Amino acid sequence: MAFKTEPVTINLGPQHPSTHGVFRLKVTFDGEQIVDAEPVIGYMHRGTEKLAEERSYVQIVTLTDRLDWVSSMTNNLAYVRTVEKLANIDVPIRARYLRVLCSELQRIASHLIATGFLMQELGTFGGTPLMYCFREREKILDMFEMLCGARITLSYMRPGGLVQDAPPEFWERLKIFQKEMPGYVDELESLISDNEVVLARTKNVGILSDRVAVDSSVTGPMLRASGVRWDLRKADPYEVYNSLHFEIPIGSVGDTFDRYFVRINEIRESIKIINQVVEQIPTGPIRTEIPYFFKPPIGNAYTSVEAPKGELGFYLVSDGGISPYRCHIRSPSFINLTVLKDLLVGSTMADLIVVFGSIDIVMGEVDR
Amino acid sequence: MFGFGLIKGLLITFKNLILPSRLFTVHQYPDRKVGPIELARYHQDWQNTSFIQFVINNPIKTIKSLIGLISIQDRYPQHSRFRGQEFGWYENRCTGCASCAKYCPLGIIKIETSRSGVDLDEGQKYKVDVFDIDMGRCMFCGLCVEACPYDALFMGSGFEESKYFRQELNIDINNLKNNDTKPSNWFRPQLESKNYDPRRNGALEWDQVGRHQKPTDTDQANKWSKR
Amino acid sequence: MNINNFQNIINSLIPGLPTWLVFITSAILISFIVINAVVITGALTVWLERRLLARIQSRLGPNRWGPFGLFTPVADLIKMIGKEDTVPATADKKIFNLAPIVLLVPVLLVFAVIPMSNNSFLGQLNIGILFIVGVTGFNTLAVFMAAWSSRNKYALFGAMRGVAMLLSYEVPMALSIISIVLTTNFLLNIDGSNLSALSLVGIVQAQKIPFFILQPLGALIFVTAASAEMSRAPFDMIESESELGAGYHTEYSGIKFAIFQLTEFLAPVATAAIISVMFAGGIKGLSFIPGSVILVVKIFVIVLIFIWIRATWPRLRVDQIMNFAWKFLLPLSVINIFSQAIILQIFYSSDSIITINELWTIAFINWILAGISIFLLAKLFGHKGRDKNIPIPSKLANMEFTSE
Numbered sequence A: 001m002a003f004k005t006e007p008v009t010i011n012l013g014p015q016h017p018s019t020h021g022v023f024r025l026k027v028t029f030d031g032e033q034i035v036d037a038e039p040v041i042g043y044m045h046r047g048t049e050k051l052a053e054e055r056s057y058v059q060i061v062t063l064t065d066r067l068d069w070v071s072s073m074t075n076n077l078a079y080v081r082t083v084e085k086l087a088n089i090d091v092p093i094r095a096r097y098l099r100v101l102c103s104e105l106q107r108i109a110s111h112l113i114a115t116g117f118l119m120q121e122l123g124t125f126g127g128t129p130l131m132y133c134f135r136e137r138e139k140i141l142d143m144f145e146m147l148c149g150a151r152i153t154l155s156y157m158r159p160g161g162l163v164q165d166a167p168p169e170f171w172e173r174l175k176i177f178q179k180e181m182p183g184y185v186d187e188l189e190s191l192i193s194d195n196e197v198v199l200a201r202t203k204n205v206g207i208l209s210d211r212v213a214v215d216s217s218v219t220g221p222m223l224r225a226s227g228v229r230w231d232l233r234k235a236d237p238y239e240v241y242n243s244l245h246f247e248i249p250i251g252s253v254g255d256t257f258d259r260y261f262v263r264i265n266e267i268r269e270s271i272k273i274i275n276q277v278v279e280q281i282p283t284g285p286i287r288t289e290i291p292y293f294f295k296p297p298i299g300n301a302y303t304s305v306e307a308p309k310g311e312l313g314f315y316l317v318s319d320g321g322i323s324p325y326r327c328h329i330r331s332p333s334f335i336n337l338t339v340l341k342d343l344l345v346g347s348t349m350a351d352l353i354v355v356f357g358s359i360d361i362v363m364g365e366v367d368r
Numbered sequence B: 001m002f003g004f005g006l007i008k009g010l011l012i013t014f015k016n017l018i019l020p021s022r023l024f025t026v027h028q029y030p031d032r033k034v035g036p037i038e039l040a041r042y043h044q045d046w047q048n049t050s051f052i053q054f055v056i057n058n059p060i061k062t063i064k065s066l067i068g069l070i071s072i073q074d075r076y077p078q079h080s081r082f083r084g085q086e087f088g089w090y091e092n093r094c095t096g097c098a099s100c101a102k103y104c105p106l107g108i109i110k111i112e113t114s115r116s117g118v119d120l121d122e123g124q125k126y127k128v129d130v131f132d133i134d135m136g137r138c139m140f141c142g143l144c145v146e147a148c149p150y151d152a153l154f155m156g157s158g159f160e161e162s163k164y165f166r167q168e169l170n171i172d173i174n175n176l177k178n179n180d181t182k183p184s185n186w187f188r189p190q191l192e193s194k195n196y197d198p199r200r201n202g203a204l205e206w207d208q209v210g211r212h213q214k215p216t217d218t219d220q221a222n223k224w225s226k227r
Numbered sequence C: 001m002n003i004n005n006f007q008n009i010i011n012s013l014i015p016g017l018p019t020w021l022v023f024i025t026s027a028i029l030i031s032f033i034v035i036n037a038v039v040i041t042g043a044l045t046v047w048l049e050r051r052l053l054a055r056i057q058s059r060l061g062p063n064r065w066g067p068f069g070l071f072t073p074v075a076d077l078i079k080m081i082g083k084e085d086t087v088p089a090t091a092d093k094k095i096f097n098l099a100p101i102v103l104l105v106p107v108l109l110v111f112a113v114i115p116m117s118n119n120s121f122l123g124q125l126n127i128g129i130l131f132i133v134g135v136t137g138f139n140t141l142a143v144f145m146a147a148w149s150s151r152n153k154y155a156l157f158g159a160m161r162g163v164a165m166l167l168s169y170e171v172p173m174a175l176s177i178i179s180i181v182l183t184t185n186f187l188l189n190i191d192g193s194n195l196s197a198l199s200l201v202g203i204v205q206a207q208k209i210p211f212f213i214l215q216p217l218g219a220l221i222f223v224t225a226a227s228a229e230m231s232r233a234p235f236d237m238i239e240s241e242s243e244l245g246a247g248y249h250t251e252y253s254g255i256k257f258a259i260f261q262l263t264e265f266l267a268p269v270a271t272a273a274i275i276s277v278m279f280a281g282g283i284k285g286l287s288f289i290p291g292s293v294i295l296v297v298k299i300f301v302i303v304l305i306f307i308w309i310r311a312t313w314p315r316l317r318v319d320q321i322m323n324f325a326w327k328f329l330l331p332l333s334v335i336n337i338f339s340q341a342i343i344l345q346i347f348y349s350s351d352s353i354i355t356i357n358e359l360w361t362i363a364f365i366n367w368i369l370a371g372i373s374i375f376l377l378a379k380l381f382g383h384k385g386r387d388k389n390i391p392i393p394s395k396l397a398n399m400e401f402t403s404e
């Protein structure tokens, strides 16, 4: 006698310990195997793009903080660069260097979080690596507090430069950070990448082939893990990136382990960049004074930067008024999430969480 | 493959367990438990005693601290640029220009002005009647402070402002006047160059905070009447 | 301290009671004491575990309530008792309410046979090890009862995985026990002792050198299988909190949840007690320290190791766990049994005695054997190790940046 079986449908989320916010995933299981996965997003929609149409150009900077709240520096950067392109504003060279410094610090912080939460989802109790990552990230946040008085919602950048120059304490702290961080990264890596259980759980799990990755315009560490050497910092060097030397780490097959591995290596590269910036940074002004309510000429502009999660782009249309006519945000988390079904179907329940964690999304950016 | 990586991981966690430099990531807030030595040091701040003297003088306190029953005040070290609550506002500096209100992304600052009585027609200065900030919606972006052309508005350094009712979060002009103004250094290089720290140093008066001295009424009247 | 002492005390206090009454009274008294002691130990383990985990993660852990946060379990308990006890509307109420008890009681029962001195609390049970294997088998049932009755898909997922895992790990565990019993039998026969090889007292008696030195393979298998049995890292499949919320006790709240938590924290203590009796020599050790103190210290150390492992290792996937049980532990335990039997027989038949020196030789041989068999099995069934992470550039849109 054959047993009659039927697939089980489970709602993962919107409230679930591993969904990084309010994300809902309708998964159909056949036993432990996933046969279908349907992401449902929108629970966190705050209408950032619409709100931006009613704010002046400088005020929108505060909105961008809230997109991807673990890397607000790069969000600020992407936005102010678009405004600068739209209104043809010059940025002093010291400000450019400081911007690069900040966004690399932010990249380290964001990748630490991604790695830590991946480990948490692999099931280390209470996430011991997560706590180590947070310990290091806390130092970066302390430095951000010195720069701009806030730790998460920074609003540090303004069209035309930065709000304030870095205080002397910042450089002292940064020196300690430069000295200690490589050791911590090595330790983190040997805690994670040598662990047989981690390898068994992540190797050949959730493989994203380069073809699918390119076709669905996945960007960031996810794309590079699939072996595609594409990084806007090299491909379209913005700010002062073309005077800095660094490598672009890539993975081999695009599985979960590669995504983690690319991130760890990117942290190393970021430390390299920071070292160079500290050597090269000139003195000078950090801000071009522009009026608070300035009116850019009629036109439109799109620029993008390499945010920790991928290509973050802003598209602004100006009708000559004090606020943009339209603001569109190309958020990497949202586009990286579109391949979720391809990654999941055929794997198991336990892999679901790990794969999902390795994509490294922040719901604030997905739903905007 | 043979579990060596697992053992390596165990050693790393053990290292983190025993190395004191890796131990604390948190500053306990609002107070923390201390041992006898730290307690003695804490007492020394205001009583000049050595550790042994402290133990002799306070045997009960020492024993209590040994079993972890004594706590002292502690706070996270906070940079002087910290953008916190308790807006600092100086009536004497404020001209009622309402730049701050215009510049707030959320529009939560409400300012009403009337004529001040001095040379009204010349428009030199308004009297501020209403200055409301809805702290319940403020996101501490600091744009209002950045906008203030007369250095009259400052971010504060506090953060423990939870209230039982939403309405209590509305700050009005009386609150602002009576606030113990400890301005944050955010966007105020003149304070930073003086090495001012709102947490260590006390409150500042209106004439200590400006980039430029505010013109007296007579000066102003002269200036305006010349025009 | 065991039941005979109590019987004597009651007899001397109230002479002339019928024997059965004396027995029942003293049994109830001693169970009362033991259960309370064990539950308090469980509460303290909660504190220890949270505190130590926190330290490993460079946090502080609970430290507010009482000296070093020692009263935190009390606060937890008060909170849990104060919570509303919700039962899902569609739940099978009888089974739902029974499940926590079915889970807790076997863990408590284990302590009845642990020899804290020359005897266990309830006199000497000459099939102690069988008793333990039988009693701990109950948790499979309890987990499934809890999950099935609460009508929750997450819980059912956890329980389904759990049942499969618990059942499979019972096999290598029992097999490794068999090799212990085998060795005990040999050694006891040589001593001419009349203790049963199945009783825990006998096993302790036979350990001239601790069995984890004599039989590293058996110890490894038993510890691994036991940590799977109590569902701790890296086998915490039943309650994989990052995947399933809380696994089988998702729907429980209030005091029932407290019982689940208590069991979860008592299980390591019980397992550590069994391990220290079976593999670490139980009450044996330094002769000038009372045996019960030595046992408690051993239990404590083993619990610390469990906590340490829990803080470090991630969780395996369910199919990997099953593979590990059937493809790795099972062959290993079969190898273990046969090699033990053969080696002991060889050493025994030469002069029908096994001296201490010969035991050390056996231990040495066993360590080498363990290394070889683990290596071979890992080669045979293991995942291929971490291949060097050589980046493979894709052909698509691959900008070859010069590094300058």
Ligand code: SF4
Residues within 6 Å of the ligand: B103, B104, B105, B106, B107, B108, B109, B133, B137, B138, B139, B140, B141, B142, B143, B144, B145
């Ligand atoms: S800090 Fe920002 S949100 Fe708050 S009142 Fe000032 S401008 Fe408005």
Ligand code: SF4
Residues within 6 Å of the ligand: B093, B094, B095, B096, B097, B098, B099, B100, B101, B111, B147, B148, B149, B150, B151, B152, B153
């Ligand atoms: S606080 Fe500053 S910006 Fe606001 S009204 Fe007064 S002077 Fe103008």
